[in-house]
Each structure stands twice: as C-alpha cells, then as structure tokens.
Amino acid sequence: MRPMDASVPAPQGDLAEIFPELGVLRAHARDGDLEAVLELLEVLRARDVVDHTVAVLVLARAEDPDGTLGQALEEHDDDPTVRVLAAARGLTLGDSTARVTAEASLVRRCAEDPGNPTAWYLRLVAARDARLPAGEALRRHDRLQAAASDHVPGRRVLLECLRPRGGGSWEGVLDAATSASEHAPDGSDAHALLAATYLAAWLAQGPDRSIASLRVPGVIDDIERAATRFAAAPCPSRYGWVAAHTDFAVLLGLAGRRASSAGHFRALGAAVDARTWSSVHEHHADLLTIREFALAEGRRR
Amino acid sequence: MSLVRTEVAGVPAVHLPTTGGTCSGGLVFRVGWADETLAVRGLTHVVGHLALAALPPGEVHHHLDVLANHTVLRADGTFEEVSRFVTEVCATLRDLPAQHLDTEKSVLSAETVHDRPVGGRTQQLRYGARGYGLSAYPELGLSEVDPDLVRLWATETFTRDNVVVWFRGPGSPETIPLPLPDGMRQPLPPVPEPLADTPAFFVSPESDVLLVTAVVPRSAAAVLLAELLDTALDASLRERTGYCTRAGAQYDVRDGEDATVVVRAHCVPGRRAEAVGELVDQLARLRWAPVDSAALTTARTAVLRRRGEVDHVVAAARDLLLSRHPREDGPVEDDERALSAVGSRDVAAAAEAFHASALAQVPEMGLAWAGWHEALLAASGGDAEGVPEVRADRVTVRHGGLTAAVRFDAVSAMVAFDDGGRWLVGEDGTEIRVEPGAQSLAADAVERIDAAVDVARVVHRPARDEDDRPPPPPEVAAAAAAAERPSPLAARLLGRLRPRRPEA
Ligand SMILES: [Zn+2]
Numbered sequence: 001m002r003p004m005d006a007s008v009p010a011p012q013g014d015l016a017e018i019f020p021e022l023g024v025l026r027a028h029a030r031d032g033d034l035e036a037v038l039e040l041l042e043v044l045r046a047r048d049v050v051d052h053t054v055a056v057l058v059l060a061r062a063e064d065p066d067g068t069l070g071q072a073l074e075e076h077d078d079d080p081t082v083r084v085l086a087a088a089r090g091l092t093l094g095d096s097t098a099r100v101t102a103e104a105s106l107v108r109r110c111a112e113d114p115g116n117p118t119a120w121y122l123r124l125v126a127a128r129d130a131r132l133p134a135g136e137a138l139r140r141h142d143r144l145q146a147a148a149s150d151h152v153p154g155r156r157v158l159l160e161c162l163r164p165r166g167g168g169s170w171e172g173v174l175d176a177a178t179s180a181s182e183h184a185p186d187g188s189d190a191h192a193l194l195a196a197t198y199l200a201a202w203l204a205q206g207p208d209r210s211i212a213s214l215r216v217p218g219v220i221d222d223i224e225r226a227a228t229r230f231a232a233a234p235c236p237s238r239y240g241w242v243a244a245h246t247d248f249a250v251l252l253g254l255a256g257r258r259a260s261s262a263g264h265f266r267a268l269g270a271a272v273d274a275r276t277w278s279s280v281h282e283h284h285a286d287l288l289t290i291r292e293f294a295l296a297e298g299r300r301r
Numbered sequence: 302m303s304l305v306r307t308e309v310a311g312v313p314a315v316h317l318p319t320t321g322g323t324c325s326g327g328l329v330f331r332v333g334w335a336d337e338t339l340a341v342r343g344l345t346h347v348v349g350h351l352a353l354a355a356l357p358p359g360e361v362h363h364h365l366d367v368l369a370n371h372t373v374l375r376a377d378g379t380f381e382e383v384s385r386f387v388t389e390v391c392a393t394l395r396d397l398p399a400q401h402l403d404t405e406k407s408v409l410s411a412e413t414v415h416d417r418p419v420g421g422r423t424q425q426l427r428y429g430a431r432g433y434g435l436s437a438y439p440e441l442g443l444s445e446v447d448p449d450l451v452r453l454w455a456t457e458t459f460t461r462d463n464v465v466v467w468f469r470g471p472g473s474p475e476t477i478p479l480p481l482p483d484g485m486r487q488p489l490p491p492v493p494e495p496l497a498d499t500p501a502f503f504v505s506p507e508s509d510v511l512l513v514t515a516v517v518p519r520s521a522a523a524v525l526l527a528e529l530l531d532t533a534l535d536a537s538l539r540e541r542t543g544y545c546t547r548a549g550a551q552y553d554v555r556d557g558e559d560a561t562v563v564v565r566a567h568c569v570p571g572r573r574a575e576a577v578g579e580l581v582d583q584l585a586r587l588r589w590a591p592v593d594s595a596a597l598t599t600a601r602t603a604v605l606r607r608r609g610e611v612d613h614v615v616a617a618a619r620d621l622l623l624s625r626h627p628r629e630d631g632p633v634e635d636d637e638r639a640l641s642a643v644g645s646r647d648v649a650a651a652a653e654a655f656h657a658s659a660l661a662q663v664p665e666m667g668l669a670w671a672g673w674h675e676a677l678l679a680a681s682g683g684d685a686e687g688v689p690e691v692r693a694d695r696v697t698v699r700h701g702g703l704t705a706a707v708r709f710d711a712v713s714a715m716v717a718f719d720d721g722g723r724w725l726v727g728e729d730g731t732e733i734r735v736e737p738g739a740q741s742l743a744a745d746a747v748e749r750i751d752a753a754v755d756v757a758r759v760v761h762r763p764a765r766d767e768d769d770r771p772p773p774p775p776e777v778a779a780a781a782a783a784a785e786r787p788s789p790l791a792a793r794l795l796g797r798l799r800p801r802r803p804e805a
Contacts, residue, residue, distance in 0.1 A: 107581060111585035135574040
C-alpha cells in the first residue's frame, strides 16, 4: 500500500466534528445543559425539520462517560423534547427493554403531537430494529410524510425496512428507491437512495460477492444519472449531503467509475457518512486511493 | 322526563310516565347466560323462548333479549296489551309449555350467533370457561336441555324475588297482576381476580379480527371514551386508510361496578400489521392528547340520540338488579347530566384505565414492541402432538413442553361423542381432547373419565363420521347440536345449574 499523502485528512464520520453547531450542541449535552440543548434544537427545527432529526441522532449517539447527560434527561422528563431525546438514546444505545420503553415514549409523543417528524422518524427506526412487518413501517412512514413531506433520512430507514430481512424484496426496495429519485427535485439527497440501495443489496450477498456483480452497466448508468440530478442544484439539507455524497462516492468507486467517485469525495472533503463508510471497510484501501487522489487534486487546484 | 320508583304487586318497578302515546313495558330478570354452565349454555335462552311461545300469535309486538346477567322481556302496544303481556308471561313462566320445547330448541339452533356478546377469546382468557367467559362459547348445551331442566331453571331464577318490572307510557303499572312464584335474588356470576400482567395480547393469525377488551369502572367518562374510540377507529382504520372493513368500540355494563369496553375491527388481509399499529396510536391519542370540547359534545349528542327512553327505563331496572346498593332514581352513566359533567381529563383517565386492563387479540405482529405483555393462553392439547393421560383427579397432556390439565372437579363441560371421543373443557378454559381412535390411550381411559366427570357437565353428541376425526374445535361443532338424550338423574340437576364459585 502506498503511504498516505500527509496533506489529505483522515475520513471524518462524526457529524459533530463536521458541523460546528452540532459540536456545540453535543458539548452542551455532555455538560448536562439541557436548556442550551433545547434552545439550539429549536433553532435547528425552525431552519429545517430534517436538521432537527439529524441533531437528535447526534445526541442519541453522544457518549456520556460520567452519566451527566443521562441524569439531566431523567430530571427533565416533563419536557416532551427531552423525552424524545431520551427515547432516541434508548433506541440507539439501549437493550431490548430500553427499546420498548423508548417506543412507548415515542407512541406518547406521536399521540400528543402527530405532526412531529423526529418522533415519527424514530418510530420508523424502532420498527426497523424490532423487525416489524413492512406494512407497519410503511404506515409509520406515511405519518412521517404527512408531518414532513421531504424527510430523506426517514425514507432511507423505510427502504431498510422493505429489505428481504423484513419480509420484502430487493426488487421492491430498488423500485421504491428509483421512484423516490424520479420524484425528487434536482439537488435532493433522495437521489442517493438508489446508490445506497444498490450498495446494500450488493453487500447483502455476503463475503463471496464479486465486484463484477456490482458493475452492471445499465445499473451504474442509472446511478450516474441520479448523481447528475443530485449535483444539478444545491442540496436543500445542510446535513443530508454528507450521506448522499458518501453513497455516490463509495458505490461509483467500487463500480469502477473512479472519476465520478472522486468528484463526490472531493465535494465531501474530510467528511464521510460513518455508517456507509464502515459498511465497506473491506474495500477501504481501494476507496482511499480514489479519495486521496481526489482530495490532493482538489488541493492543487 | 323523570323515572318513578314504584312497586307492582310487591315487586320493584321503574316507571317513566308519559302523557299519551303508546306503552312499552315488561320484565327484567336477574339471570342470563353468564349464570349458566358451559354444559347447559343456552338454557336461559330456551326458557325465554318458552315464556313467549304460549302467547296468542300477533297479539302484541314483543321481544326477548338474553344478556350476560339479565334477561329483558318487552312488549309495545296499548296499556291493556302491555299489561296483559306481562301477566301472561308470568303465568307461562310458572308452568312452561314443555310441548313447545323441541320446536323452540330448533328455532334456537337456527338462530345465528348475531347477538352473541363480543369479546371472544379475550373474555375466555379473562374469565375462563364460566361466568362472563361463556361469551366465547356457543350454546353448547341445547341438546341437553329437557323439560325438567327448563322448569327447574325457571323455578330458580324467573321468580318475583329476582325481577324488576319496567314501564314507559301513560297509565299505572301498579295494578298489573304478576303471578310469579316466590324465590331468591340470584348471586351475580363469579368474577375471578383481574389478570395480573395487563395490558396483554395474544396473536391469533387464523383470524382477521382485531379485538381489545378492557374492564373499567362504570362512568360517564368511560361511556364517552367508548364513543370517541368508536368514531376515531371508524375514521382512522376504515375511512382514511382502508386497513379495516369495519372498526368500532362499544360500552357494555358488566355489573354494578364495572363495564367492559370492547374494540373490534375486521382487518383487510394484507393490512393486518398496519391495523394493529394504527390501533395503538389511536388508543394513545385518547390517553395523551386532550380531547377538545367540540368532540366531547359530538360524542355526548351521539350517545343521547342513540339511547331512547325505553333504554333508559330498562337500564334503570337492570341497575336495580345489579347494584349491591340500589340507588333511588340514581343517575345512570349515560344520562345527560352525567355525560355533561365529563371533561377531557376524565376521558384521559378512562383511557388510562382502559389501557391498564386491556387484553388484545391481534392477527399479526403482536404488541410486545408497544410494551404489552404476551398473554399465556389457556392450554389445549390432545391432538397429534400429545397423548392424554388419565390420573386419579385429572386428565393431563404434555404439549410443547408444557403440561395442560383439566381437573375432574373443575370441568366446565365435557362433550361425549357416541364414538368414544371425549372433549374436556376446564373451568379455566383449558381444553383436552381424548380420542380413542386416534391416540394410543390406556384401555380403560374413557371409562375412567366417564366415571369421574359429573354427569351434569356432560354434553352428548352422536358418533362422528370417519371424516370428522380428528375433529374440529367445539366452537364449530356445537352448531350441529341435535341429539336428544334421556333425562339425567334429577338429583344431579341442581349441580348443573350452579356454576361453581371461584375459590376464595
Ligand atoms: Zn332467541
């Protein structure tokens, strides 16, 4: 393996490191300063409901070594947003009992405020993790859509629920992803769902999968077309572009469309989507080569 | 309008006087199907039919309603017609026309179960195969009903000490003759301890029905809760989403203290999981989202519009029979004054009570994800998987690592086929099927069972065709009740009439 170009930053998958305001939010949370957390979450909600959901997910995964955050959440559980936060942490970090408690709390929140996109998004995550039937996931997604019509992270979870594991089929997921891309406006991160789905279907083939099975020309052309539409306008979601560019960079890189892949790595800079990036850890060497080339070239420009 | 408490020939009566118009009136007896045993399920219904069988045809419009713990007889017409109906029914009950028994039994067999109380297996789980749990079972015992039995049951329960007269209209019911025999006020059907781990659910994939029952304290708030649920479920499960072809809720008075709220929906196949999920969210709305006053007003108006004057009088008569401490003209929970006093907090509290005691039968997905407990269904066995074993005091069968048992002193009913098959239903709802043709049983197994089970709990059935073995469950088979059997020993009759009291 070639030595890494020292001027190229290591992949950064932590959204709180990528976006300063999320870093501030997480720092407040670790300090147990829920007042500041809630205030900042309100600012994000006012800007974009998807930003709010993403911020809640950052807090859901935040480490809490001395239990300050956990204690603060318990003390303020009269606040509905605090209860949603606690539920998000229960779903992300908890055992099966904690997940059931979290879902009960989210059922309550959805009842109190049926137009709460983050609560419905988390209900969808709960459906996925509990492997509830696809029909129930679709129902929850319908409710989410009624609350926020362009919630791409929610659609991403829905597509995960429709996979064969939940009783669906890859054909069904691909149809849904294709349709989501077709109906999305230029610039929408929904265009990347097609790449994410192809990647997931390919990874699901297991360790014996061959790169050749990913390099189906018609398929990759579809994804290139989706990537073009994604690039045709600014992404409306401040945080959503990280996952979208990572999906395109990884899938196109593995499929041998190195120039296209490099374009997405260049747009990402240091950032990557942690989940997608770690899902292809067996192919990091190859992808890092593309990334390094892209970023070094970007620097030269 | 104002109800008047009065007496007719020494029997308590409720009267809603009106100026002019037609009369409605009749009797409410403190006996119903929950007072029967499974082995004679249907007996009260037969007595009710016989009480009307001797009336001159077409004289007066009349109606019989056998409910869980009371039976309503009603006539509509002129004062003279209604009062003659009441007197004639009383006289008939004194001396039931046994010559009509076979006709009425075949009428009952043909009657569909349309008026069977809803609740199904959730009620079996809550109460076992006795008392209110009998709603889960068909009128299994019709074939065993003979002239001795109907006369005995009528003498026991259709008496002047176990009845309230009701009357709506002009005139004074006080003058109506009531030739009923003396007797005793009957104790209410047994109610076991509430289930421990509720809310609870079980999955019943063979059915598209979604069913939730809950026992809540009787209150106007619970009446409105059921009405709000009814509206919300029809809108959300049927109209808006098409998950169900029918969905609704109802409030049923159980006894003096409690009521059963029943939610029932018929899922569209393929949309069952969605229906379950949506139901959970709709129940949560009533617990957590304050209902607005406009919705409360709409619900109250609907309840009042549906409930007519006659319902009000009959409910008052029923409550006189059900209450441990009958109230003078006490307001029932669905009168305007009580309903108007209900606020959104009261509804939320009623919804909380509903949730706390809820028992759900769902077709798919279960409710563990929502934090509900998985209910342990009454075991059943005696099929290909397990061979029953006859012990001194019980029949047992090992089934999927568990042992199901029916104790001989706690048999609710035993269906005895002439081909040797024996189906035992324990008072807790456990079912064991003993099939000498299909299982390698001890040679004397059936003989020992027959010797141990109380004759009064046995329901006889003719031999089945070869094709019918191994047989369908009793629910299905019972509709084919027909066989006449010789009268059981009179000395054992009382035993079959009295459900056992729950152990203290
Ligand atoms: Zn009838």
